[in-house]
Amino acid sequence: MRIVLNSLERSFVDPAGSSRRVISGISADIAAGALVAVTGPSGAGKTTFFNLLSGLLLPDSGTITAGKVDLTKLTERERDRWRAKEVGYIFQTFNLLGDLSIIDNVVLPHILIGNGAKGELEKRAIESLTALGIGDHQHKYPHQLSVGQRQRVAVARALLASPRLIIADEPTANLDDASARIVADTILALRGRSTILLASHDGRFSAVKPDHTIALGGEASHA
Amino acid sequence: MRKMNAFFTLVFASLKGRFFATTVSVFAVAVALAVVAVTGIVSFAIAKQAFESGRKYPLIVAAEGASETQIILSTIFHIDKPRGKIPFETYETLKKDPRVTAAFPIAAADSLGVFPIIGTNGDFLKDLGATYRGDIALADSHDAVLGATVARQLLMNIGAEFTGTHGMGGSADEAHEHGGHIYVVKGILDPTGGPEDAAVYTSYKAVWAIHSVHEVHAVQHADEHGEDHHDHDRYHLSDGMLTAVLARTGNPVQVFELQQEYSRPGLTAVNTAGAVRSFQKYFNTAGLVATFFAGLTLLIAAALILAITLMALDARRRELALLRILGIGRGTIALLIMLETLIVTVAGVVIGFLLGHGVPTLFAADISRLVGASIEPWHIGANEPAALIGALLLGQLVALIAMLRAYRMNLVEESAKN
Ligand SMILES: Nc1ncnc2c1ncn2[C@@H]1O[C@H](COP(=O)(O)OP(=O)(O)O)[C@@H](O)[C@H]1O
Ligand SMILES: [Mg+2]
Numbered sequence: 001m002r003i004v005l006n007s008l009e010r011s012f013v014d015p016a017g018s019s020r021r022v023i024s025g026i027s028a029d030i031a032a033g034a035l036v037a038v039t040g041p042s043g044a045g046k047t048t049f050f051n052l053l054s055g056l057l058l059p060d061s062g063t064i065t066a067g068k069v070d071l072t073k074l075t076e077r078e079r080d081r082w083r084a085k086e087v088g089y090i091f092q093t094f095n096l097l098g099d100l101s102i103i104d105n106v107v108l109p110h111i112l113i114g115n116g117a118k119g120e121l122e123k124r125a126i127e128s129l130t131a132l133g134i135g136d137h138q139h140k141y142p143h144q145l146s147v148g149q150r151q152r153v154a155v156a157r158a159l160l161a162s163p164r165l166i167i168a169d170e171p172t173a174n175l176d177d178a179s180a181r182i183v184a185d186t187i188l189a190l191r192g193r194s195t196i197l198l199a200s201h202d203g204r205f206s207a208v209k210p211d212h213t214i215a216l217g218g219e220a221s222h223a
Numbered sequence: 224m225r226k227m228n229a230f231f232t233l234v235f236a237s238l239k240g241r242f243f244a245t246t247v248s249v250f251a252v253a254v255a256l257a258v259v260a261v262t263g264i265v266s267f268a269i270a271k272q273a274f275e276s277g278r279k280y281p282l283i284v285a286a287e288g289a290s291e292t293q294i295i296l297s298t299i300f301h302i303d304k305p306r307g308k309i310p311f312e313t314y315e316t317l318k319k320d321p322r323v324t325a326a327f328p329i330a331a332a333d334s335l336g337v338f339p340i341i342g343t344n345g346d347f348l349k350d351l352g353a354t355y356r357g358d359i360a361l362a363d364s365h366d367a368v369l370g371a372t373v374a375r376q377l378l379m380n381i382g383a384e385f386t387g388t389h390g391m392g393g394s395a396d397e398a399h400e401h402g403g404h405i406y407v408v409k410g411i412l413d414p415t416g417g418p419e420d421a422a423v424y425t426s427y428k429a430v431w432a433i434h435s436v437h438e439v440h441a442v443q444h445a446d447e448h449g450e451d452h453h454d455h456d457r458y459h460l461s462d463g464m465l466t467a468v469l470a471r472t473g474n475p476v477q478v479f480e481l482q483q484e485y486s487r488p489g490l491t492a493v494n495t496a497g498a499v500r501s502f503q504k505y506f507n508t509a510g511l512v513a514t515f516f517a518g519l520t521l522l523i524a525a526a527l528i529l530a531i532t533l534m535a536l537d538a539r540r541r542e543l544a545l546l547r548i549l550g551i552g553r554g555t556i557a558l559l560i561m562l563e564t565l566i567v568t569v570a571g572v573v574i575g576f577l578l579g580h581g582v583p584t585l586f587a588a589d590i591s592r593l594v595g596a597s598i599e600p601w602h603i604g605a606n607e608p609a610a611l612i613g614a615l616l617l618g619q620l621v622a623l624i625a626m627l628r629a630y631r632m633n634l635v636e637e638s639a640k641n
Binding site: 051054056057076077080081082083085087091093095096097098099100104108109111112113114117118157 | 225226228229230232233236237239240541542544545546547548549550551552553554555635
């Protein structure tokens with residue numbers, strides 16, 4: 001999916017009451033299937049940038065054209081639907097639902113958002129979990145898995161509906177080596193098929209040359 | 224439909240995940256409603272029994288000093304100790320009175336385990352109109368007739384022998400064994416649904432026989448220990464004494480006349496129907512008070528559920544934010560929260576109903592004995608429908624508050640802050 005960003009701006013009002021511009025004048029034209037490295041120190045606005053691109057937040061100004069739609073023109077419900085269909089979001093804190101089994105964690109959200117039939121989704125989920133090396137754990141609960149195994153579950157969930165946009169926000173931070181490698185390889189293998197936005201300090205990714213780099217943080221200013 | 228299944232899986236997983244909070248919430252509602260149900264069942268049973276007694280024995284003559292309620296409780300329901308005694312002639316003169324169509328002697332003082340032993344005569348038993356096995360004439364002072372519950376619970380049949388303990392419902396410690404007088408079961412009544420199911424009947428003469436022997440012991444006993452013998456003697460029947468006489472007249476005016484005539488020193492004459500009416504008022508008030516407290520409990524339960532839900536909502540911000548990131552809409556999440564809360568209250572209402580009627584079903588015999596009237600465990604009391612509907616409405620209200628709160632939560636900003 002091609003993504004065109006036009007002069008994105010986003011500020012936050014901090015608790016003290018002063019406004020802080022986190023995203024400032026970002027423009028880019030990202031080809032479908034490209035691998036984009038989003039760089040910048042902590043607090044630079046990488047997560048904010050991803051939230052804008054997934055339709056979770058709206059920019060103060062500027063446009064985000066993803067495929068044929070301008071996200072900034074959609075209602076919240078439409079953005080929710082768009083994100084459910086098009087985006088696979090992997091984040092640093094492995095957010096699984098503690099009350100659901102592993103297989104339900106992967107499949108249930110997709111059933112709820114209408115991404116397919118249960119049987120078909122479950123079949124694909126088991127394949128995916130197996131490929132990620134945790135096929136045996138499908139009936140366990142998140143607390144029974146290691147941190148690395150849980151992140152692999154989150155990856156399986158994010159990729160289940162073959163999203164055209166993959167957002168990976170520090171996906172391998174704090175993971176054991178084996179899990180980090182599997183997660184990195186799985187994401188990178190989708191290059192060319194899905195557009196990938198990646199923020200990571202992990203050396204495993206720096207070995208690969210991205211198609212684009214979006215550097216954040218330098219131009220952040222107080223308004 | 225697939226979505227519905229997934230939705231409910233999520234709802235139940237979350238309720239199960241908070242098992243303790245869920246259980247406490249459900250039972251808070253259930254207990255409040257069960258109290259209303261049981262109150263309704265018991266007061267209905269007592270009211271019905273009291274009403275029937277008023278028709279059957281419109282006049283009761285007992286000793287002076289007891290209230291009308293106490294007299295009805297002890298002579299009809301057998302759930303209060305008889306206070307004082309009256310001479311046997313009271314029975315004889317009432318029986319001879321042309322205005323009286325039927326009169327029965329009652330001499331109660333003993334018990335067989337938890338069941339009261341009522342000294343009376345065969346006429347009284349025949350007048351109950353119950354079907355029975357064996358012989359219920361109480362011709363001999365050793366003859367006994369058992370109510371259906373007594374026979375069933377004590378596994379006694381015709382021919383069985385027993386001795387009574389002194390003082391009604393007394394524990395083994397405080398009860399003196401009347402080792403001397405042995406009763407033989409001659410007849411067993413079929414279940415009637417009335418207080419007679421849980422009573423043992425003997426001849427009033429047997430009660431006299433025992434107590435004339437016992438009084439001698441009691442005097443000696445008191446002398447040795449220097450206690451006040453008089454108070455101890457209160458429930459003792461000496462020869463020729465009764466605790467009450469039940470009477471029926473040709474018409475209500477005669478009840479009134481007889482009540483006037485027999486209200487004299489040493490006696491209390493009770494117009495049963497009149498007493499029952501004030502009795503019922505008392506029970507209606509008691510029922511209302513019980514319902515009020517149950518309502519209060521329900522309100523506290525609702526507040527508890529609201530607090531638990533809102534706290535859980537806060538604790539679950541991250542999980543809910545995750546659902547939003549996955550593309551699940553604000554409305555769906557709000558619906559999820561509402562359903563969780565609603566299920567808790569509906570479960571509480573259902574369990575409360577089953578508990579409030581199921582427990583009385585299981586312990587129907589014991590409760591009936593305790594209140595002296597046969598209960599109908601599935602009777603829906605006057606206040607129960609309102610309590611059930613009130614609980615559901617309250618639950619819905621709490622669910623809506625939780626839903627609104629969930630809908631308004633700014634989960635995305637929250638998740639963006641890390
Ligand atoms: N919802 C929000 N409200 C206020 N400030 C926010 C919010 N989200 C992010 N910020 C602020 O914006 C800045 C950038 O945050 P973030 O995008 O998380 O950076 P990064 O992911 O690069 O570490 C931080 O200073 C952060 O505190
Ligand atoms: Mg971040």
